[in-house]
Amino acid sequence: KQEVTQIPAALSVPEGENLVLNCSFTDSAIYNLQWFRQDPGKGLTSLLLIQSSQREQTSGRLNASLDKSSGRSTLYIAASQPGDSATYLCAVNQAGTALIFGKGTTLSVSS
C-alpha cells in the first residue's frame, strides 16, 4: 500500500531564508506527484505538478524535484516571505485516478 510521508511536520524560518520541504513515498510506480498549499480553514491550491517522466518543475520562487527511483520529492522555496506561511501537502497519483496525500508540513515565516 502506497504511503506518503512529509518531513518535517512543522518548520519555522525567518523571512528571506531558502528552505526545502521533503516528501517520500513507498511505491515508485506513480503517474505524477502534486504539491499543494493549504491556508488555515481554506481549500487546497495546486502549486506544481510533476509527471513521472519529469525531474523537476518550477513556478516563480518554487521548484519541485522528483526522484522516482528513490521515492522522493522536494519543494524548494527561495527567499521565503511571511505570505508563504501555510501547510504544504504532497500527493502522489498511483492508480491514475485519485491522489494519496501526506499529512503536510506547516510552514511559518516570521518577519
Place this chain on the structure above:
Amino acid sequence: NAGVTQTPKFRILKIGQSMTLQCTQDMNHNYMYWYRQDPGMGLKLIYYSVGAGITDKGEVPNGYNVSRSTTEDFPLRLELAAPSQTSVYFCASSRTLAEQYFGPGTRLTVT
C-alpha cells in the same frame, strides 16, 4: 470560470440525520473526487468518478453514497450521520492523469 464550487460551506447535523453535499465544476473535467480531511491528517478518498454514470469507492466509502448523472455535478450523500463523519469534505476534479483542482470545502459537524 468558477472552477470547483461546493455547498454548503458549513453544516451541523444531529446523529442520524442525512444530507447531501453539492459539488459542481465548470471545466468539463471527466474525473471528479470526494475527499475528507480530519484534523492534522492528509486527505483520504471517499469516492471518485471517471465520467457521468460511473463511480467507484475510495479508501473510506462507508456511510456515504454518490451519483454522477452529469459531467458537471458530483453530489455526496451522507445517510444516518455519525460523529465519526465530522470532518472537512473536499471535492476535486481533473482531466485524465492531470492536475487536480479542489473546491473550498464543506466543514461538517455531527453532534
